Amino acid sequence: MIDVSNVYKSFGQNHVLKGVNLKVHDGKSMVIIGASGQGKSVILKCLLGLTKPNSGKILLNGVDPNSAQKNIILSKVGMLFQGGALFDSLPIWQNVAFRYLHGKQKINASEARKIAIKKLERVGLEKSFADNFPSQLSGGMQKRVALARAIATQPEIIFFDEPTTGLDPIMAQVINNLIRELVVELGVTAVTITHDIQSVRSIADEVAFLHNGVIQWTGYLNQLDKSNNKYLKQFMAGSTDGPIGTLR
Amino acid sequence: MIGLTAQTGRIFLTFCSFIGELIIFCVRVFANILTPPFYMRAFFSSLIHIGWLSLPVVGITAFFTGGALALQIYAGGARFNAEEVVPSIVAIGMVRELGPVLGGLMVAARVASSIAAEIGTMKVTEQIDALSTLSTDPIKYLVVPRLIAAFLTVPLLVGVGDSIGILGGYVVGVTQLEFNNTIYLINSINYLELWDILSGLVKGAVFGCIIALMGCFFGMRCEKGARGVGQATKSAVVSASVLILAANYFLTEAFFTS
Ligand SMILES: Nc1ncnc2c1ncn2[C@@H]1O[C@H](COP(=O)(O)OP(=O)(O)OP(=O)(O)O)[C@@H](O)[C@H]1O
Numbered sequence A: 001m002i003d004v005s006n007v008y009k010s011f012g013q014n015h016v017l018k019g020v021n022l023k024v025h026d027g028k029s030m031v032i033i034g035a036s037g038q039g040k041s042v043i044l045k046c047l048l049g050l051t052k053p054n055s056g057k058i059l060l061n062g063v064d065p066n067s068a069q070k071n072i073i074l075s076k077v078g079m080l081f082q083g084g085a086l087f088d089s090l091p092i093w094q095n096v097a098f099r100y101l102h103g104k105q106k107i108n109a110s111e112a113r114k115i116a117i118k119k120l121e122r123v124g125l126e127k128s129f130a131d132n133f134p135s136q137l138s139g140g141m142q143k144r145v146a147l148a149r150a151i152a153t154q155p156e157i158i159f160f161d162e163p164t165t166g167l168d169p170i171m172a173q174v175i176n177n178l179i180r181e182l183v184v185e186l187g188v189t190a191v192t193i194t195h196d197i198q199s200v201r202s203i204a205d206e207v208a209f210l211h212n213g214v215i216q217w218t219g220y221l222n223q224l225d226k227s228n229n230k231y232l233k234q235f236m237a238g239s240t241d242g243p244i245g246t247l248r
Numbered sequence B: 001m002i003g004l005t006a007q008t009g010r011i012f013l014t015f016c017s018f019i020g021e022l023i024i025f026c027v028r029v030f031a032n033i034l035t036p037p038f039y040m041r042a043f044f045s046s047l048i049h050i051g052w053l054s055l056p057v058v059g060i061t062a063f064f065t066g067g068a069l070a071l072q073i074y075a076g077g078a079r080f081n082a083e084e085v086v087p088s089i090v091a092i093g094m095v096r097e098l099g100p101v102l103g104g105l106m107v108a109a110r111v112a113s114s115i116a117a118e119i120g121t122m123k124v125t126e127q128i129d130a131l132s133t134l135s136t137d138p139i140k141y142l143v144v145p146r147l148i149a150a151f152l153t154v155p156l157l158v159g160v161g162d163s164i165g166i167l168g169g170y171v172v173g174v175t176q177l178e179f180n181n182t183i184y185l186i187n188s189i190n191y192l193e194l195w196d197i198l199s200g201l202v203k204g205a206v207f208g209c210i211i212a213l214m215g216c217f218f219g220m221r222c223e224k225g226a227r228g229v230g231q232a233t234k235s236a237v238v239s240a241s242v243l244i245l246a247a248n249y250f251l252t253e254a255f256f257t258s
């Protein structure tokens, strides 16, 4: 269970989050949508304890990710960063198997490599790439390696920051299916940020729409098109006319 | 006038918060040295990068410095007919002062910059954030191995540099200044005391810590973009160099005035 209540976050004079409330139940998939620059990535960073909110409360399975106990929860969390954030000094398979090569979940290297290759295949990457370095891969391939790393240790909670941007439509659907499978078959709790409406429809149980620093609308996927929220209506229509400006 | 005072006050406050940040960073690093896990692989690769790959730079610098020192001392000594002090002064000067300081400065230029650029790039591309989410403490994984590697290898580099510097003096002394080669070698060693050598090595260890800490500190607080990485690299080299020269003075005072 992820419980975010009344979270404020500002960077200097830039007030990004102004009282965000969000609940995600175990084994459910929440998709956060919203215009560019509205603070979606900042929410995920707060959830992971990478950025400390100015005020408000965050609990992941009852643990505050900004407290000293954060390691208890972080070992059960996977994260796909918007930019991938692969370790460019390590080969692909060591990136994917990072948790199995270091720290508490350490196992022997050849086992770790086998797991890494299996995960790479799940995101549609051949095993011949395992020994390449991230810089030798295309943008979309790097994104998929990062995804493989996020799911490598079978986490209970996974955050995906734009999992399908930079992918072709076929590969995007492979990833959408993968995320759905993780939620339905393995009971993972997923929070996904995406701009891709097709993805929203494939992945989401529930949808939250962030605008002007607050969650403007939240509901089940089938209610998404019936909402009367003027911001959400414009967003879903992709129209340039409406309350959401085009200069941001 | 008020503007100037406000400006000065602001700069002073920024400076204080910077020093505070640095102290907190050092405390965190030293607290992390004592607790497991220890990343062996990162440590060995740091040993290679900081120690082994710095050998050529340090060696060449020391060789030419030793040679130039021999020429200078010969010219100076000739003014009061004391040319024969060349070998012993070259040896003492290299071992006590020039070996550690020049070695330290060369390693600072090579290593502090590369550490700051590497860690800074990792910070900018969110790799440091990724480390934390993978339950790995960035200080333990990135800083501690580099610090220990620098602490161990810079004294060794200083030792090698000392010997090569003395060799440089010997080559110049024998080929240019017509010293007898046996007498040169005997005089080099005869007046050298063990503490001369050890003090230089201790300086090397301190300089190693300064280099690694400055590289890591400025890398970790690197700001976004290529410009941020450039700034971090520059600050790391400049502050490591200045701190090395300052520490050298205080260590020399502590060791040799009593
Ligand atoms: N570390 C930071 N320092 C200062 N400002 C930041 C920082 N991180 C984010 N911001 C600001 O917070 C705001 C929201 O950024 P965020 O990355 O969360 O947007 P986003 O909703 O993820 O957008 P996109 O869909 O384009 O990725 C932006 O105005 C950005 O400038």
Ligand SMILES: [Mg+2]
Pocket (backbone or CB within 6 Å): A040, A041, A042, A082, A161
């Ligand atoms: Mg974002």
